[in-house]
Amino acid sequence: MLKDSIEYVINSESKELKKISESLDYRVVEKLTHIIQNVRGNVFVTGCGTSAMAAKKIVHTMQVVNRRFFYLNPSDAVHGALGAVNDSDVVIVISKGGNTKELCSFIENIRIKKAYLVYVGENENSNICKAADLFLKVKIEKEPDTYNMLATASTLAVISIFDAIAIYLEKNSNFSQKIFLENHPSGAVGDRLSKIIE
Numbered sequence: 092m093l094k095d096s097i098e099y100v101i102n103s104e105s106k107e108l109k110k111i112s113e114s115l116d117y118r119v120v121e122k123l124t125h126i127i128q129n130v131r132g133n134v135f136v137t138g139c140g141t142s143a144m145a146a147k148k149i150v151h152t153m154q155v156v157n158r159r160f161f162y163l164n165p166s167d168a169v170h171g172a173l174g175a176v177n178d179s180d181v182v183i184v185i186s187k188g189g190n191t192k193e194l195c196s197f198i199e200n201i202r203i204k205k206a207y208l209v210y211v212g213e214n215e216n217s218n219i220c221k222a223a224d225l226f227l228k229v230k231i232e233k234e235p236d237t238y239n240m241l242a243t244a245s246t247l248a249v250i251s252i253f254d255a256i257a258i259y260l261e262k263n264s265n266f267s268q269k270i271f272l273e274n275h276p277s278g279a280v281g282d283r284l285s286k287i288i289e
Contacts, residue, residue, distance in 0.1 A: 103235035132179030189217025
C-alpha cells in the first residue's frame with residue numbers, strides 16, 4: 092500500500108533526524124557557526140549528485156538570511172570557477188563518503204588558495220576529511236529504502252543542521268523583517284512580509 096510506504100519513510104526519516112540531534116558533536120557545529128558568522132569573504136558550498144541538491148538548498152536558505160553563500164559547481168570549479176575562491180573564504184564540501192572523484196580533484200587547489208575547508212559527511216578516513224580544517228560528522232544508521240542506498244534521510248539530516256544554523260543566525264544578527272522583504276520580495280512570503288511591514 093502506498094499509504095504504508097509513505098508512513099514508513101516519513102517515520103524512518105524522523106527517527107534518523109532525532110538520532111542525529113542526540114549524537115551530533117555540538118562543539119563542531121558551534122565552531123562552524125562562529126566561522127560563518129565571522130567570515131571575511133564568501134562561503135562556497137559544493138557537492139555532487141544528491142549532495143549538490145543539499146548544497147543548493149543550504150545556499151538558498153543562507154542567502155535569504157543575508158549571508159554571502161554561493162554554490163560551487165564541481166565541474167565548473169576545475170574549469171576556472173575556482174578563481175572566485177581566495178584566502179578570506181570558506182569552502183564547505185558535502186560528501187557522504189568523502190572520496191568523490193569530482194570533488195577530490197580540486198581539494199588541493201582549495202588548500203593552495205588557503206581557503207578554510209569544511210567537510211560535511213560520514214567518513215573521517217576519507218581524502219576530503221584528511222585535507223579539511225574542520226569535519227562535521229553527519230552519519231545516519233540507515234536510509235529508508237530497501238537497499239540502504241538512496242541518499243534520503245542522510246540528505247535531510249545535512250539540510251536540517253544548516254537550517255538550524257540559518258535560523259540561529261537569523262535570530263542572532265541584525266537581520267530583520269525589512270531585510271527579509273528586501274531579499275524575498277515575491278511569492279507568499281513576500282506578500283506576508285509586505286503586509287507586516289506596512
